[in-house]
Amino acid sequence: MKPSLQLKMGQQLTMTPQLQQAIRLLQLSTLDLQQEIQEVLESNPMLESEESVEEPPASGDEGEQPVDFNEKAEQPPEPEEPQWADSIPNDLPVDSGWDDVYSSLPAATDEEHDPFARSRANESLQDYLEWQLNLTPMTDRDRLMGLAVIEAINNDGYLTHSLEEIYLSLQEQVEELAFEELQVMQRRILHFDPVGCASANLKECLEVQLNQLPQETHFLKEARLLIQNHLQALGSRDYAQIMRRTRLKEHQLREALSLVQSLNPRPGSEIGQADTEYVTPDISVTKVRDRWAVDQLQEARWFLKNLQSRNETLLKVAGKIVEFQKDFLEQGEQAMKPLVLADIAQAVDMHESTISRVTTQKYMHTPRGVFELKYFFSSHVSTATGGECSSTAIRALIKKLVSDENPKKPLSDNKIAGLLGDQGIKVARRTIAKYRESMNIPPSNERKQLI
Template sequence: MKPSLVLKMGQQLTMTPQLQQAIRLLQLSTLDLQQEIQEALEANPMLERQEDGDDYEGTGGDGAPDAQDGGGSESSAPEQESLYEAADPAEATLGEGDWNESIPNELPVDTVWDDIYQSSASNLPSNDDDEWDFTSRTSVGESLQSHLLWQLNLAPMSDTDRLIAMTLIDSINAQGYLDDSLEEIHAGLDPELEIELDEVEVVLRRIQQFEPAGIGARDLRECLLLQLRQLPVGIPWLEEAQLLVSNHLEALGSRDYSLLMRRMKLKEEQLRDIIELIQTLNPRPGSHIEASEPEYVVPDVIVRKNNGRWQVELNQEAMPRLRVNAHYANLVRRADSSSDNTFMRNQLQEARWFIKSLQSRNETLMKVATQIVEHQRGFLDYGDEAMKPLVLHDIAEAVGMHESTISRVTTQKYMHTPRGIYELKYFFSSHVSTAEGGECSSTAIRAIIKKLVAAENAKKPLSDSKIAGLLEEQGIQVARRTVAKYRESLGIAPSSERKRLM
């Protein structure tokens, strides 16, 4: 076949840059959106924040002047124009106080920096202010290794022992246990030092006396024993607790209380007191010291009840309002094709697109949140057990959007309700058929399982089969495997591990 040119007509969907920007903003969380807005404000001079009670005169709906594409006379600039004018260089260079003082050409030899230059620390609150906590506002989380090294610097040791101690501390994981065996640690030391294995074990014993108690243990038994040995001698049942941990920890882990009472020749009340003492110990001593920063959740939607009706509103504090800077928009001239004017025109168009994308995001989020609240009013009134089945398709049909759009809106978006803060994904759950032909959501079933476990007999906890039978008595047909899956998602241990002594 000869190559030839053929003209065909067709249709295809093309994602414009504006649509791509709107979709990207739609799936951002609140914190990511605030960062995106800050970057846009820094990159586009046409954008600015709109504060409460701060509005330009003669501006359109997007915050720009009505005649912004016209000649744009500078006489219509707002009174806030002075905020964008360059300050006098002399005023910008000199301030008040010590900054106005001239610096001599020759300084004494013992001159201190703070004697000549104003220190930024002078802006901090004085030490007399009890409310000022410098450590809590400037420090980051302390790691377990740094905490142990701080104690090591206070302990008198030889250089060789200090080297061994630092190697051991590096081998301690975040839970407080020693990851490597002493033989492996000893093999990794410099052979020229001629360090014996006994020396490594002696240094480990010294580290195990550091805080928190139980640090540097090689297994759970040693960790619990280290903590028991650091307790005061007069504590009741201390010796029995040490004996139980040393010889019968496996039986305690399997909840075989009858075997423990028989082997240790104890009564049920005595064994209960011993177990209560052991339960005061921490099996993960390193978890007390964490270096991670706290993560905060900013709700996107606020739901409150007013006059018997649930009302939905966007969190205005998390949604900063933007507008087009009227002064810069007036500088754009219609017929001017210079590079500066073209740049400003492009920035103005991008600012309008960005504001429109934000408005579209807020409107979509409001529609979806309203439909969720309308569908889950029973949950807001009565709790998890009244949660109704809900899938993305239901909300997509109600608001006239695609399921992928609903998925983007509900990801990493949070709703503040009188019952707490929940991710929008939390309100979606599959359904299980009931005996009457109705439907029950998986969230409601989880709430019922949690309620049944909380009310069970601690000596004879409910098995998964028993829970499935109790649910069937309530008209909810759930298989044992489904009960086990829901129980594990709730973080509830199996019945063999929930057994307790009353």
């Protein structure tokens, strides 16, 4: 075969630095964009923030004048704190491990009267417990046992190893160690703040917290009875069995449940993790082609152009989303229409990947609240009349049905599917279960309540 030369014509997209910057700016959230702008202002002397300019730029050659930066990114309004943020659950979860309970013990409102307040926000649970251990008068022998117990505590406050295993691990460090000594040390740590840390199980954790309450606390005896003998029945919400075995009246059981629910099944979660500190360089130095000084005027112009392009693209995409979902803005979630990325991409003549970047971590303030742009996209389900209903609308209907149900006889997934079918919406039971779980709505047997 003889070598030969051939001429071919074709098109190829080259990822220039300008294009790379445009794509990166497009996918940044508003807060990240604000940080990016600040970094560019600090690194490029040809850009200045308009509000920081004290004197007008001197006249002269255009290439030597700084470029005024007139774009100012707005920060999204801070989202309102959910109304349920500080509420206490009205029901016990289904399993005895209390996996879904996040209630907490009352916290001190004045740090001057709380000797442990300084550690809660910035130290790990183990550091916090060790700090208290070091403030407790004890021998070096006892301190070794205390450290061994604390090291075995997880972030929820429970022991990851049994006392027997901890005892065996201490045999070589502590001479003539009696198992009873380790038990005493565990009991001491149980009463550290937060009360209940170092518990072996849920029952022990709740009992310790109950024992901290004044003896005159109403229904303390009944709450202690529930935890000691009927914890599994509480988890399965078998209230009829509990009343039959304890001979408690309905109002007595309700008050005892309320007291139990005021306890914290995960006491260790009260202590926050240490905050990570980040360092932002004040000066950035780069070397290009053996030169340290470079002209950044062109880079400044690119940045301003890409920033303007980002804003125009975001406005165009948001406008089409509002056009598609105006029924939602006027009527609420139940009027949300099915919408996919391809619909908006076709409407604004852009690629789906571009729409994905534009709608990620971008938020829209509406009369109904602040929503991420991705929230307005959802798949569709066919209706009996041949139309379509969005998955968001179906979730809203499920939420409404559950909120209006009889707490003594909650709706099953099959029943919800039947009720939606009566409205012309064909949804399988397994789809109802999937949507319900995505909204953190428990199944019907867990939603059963006493009235």
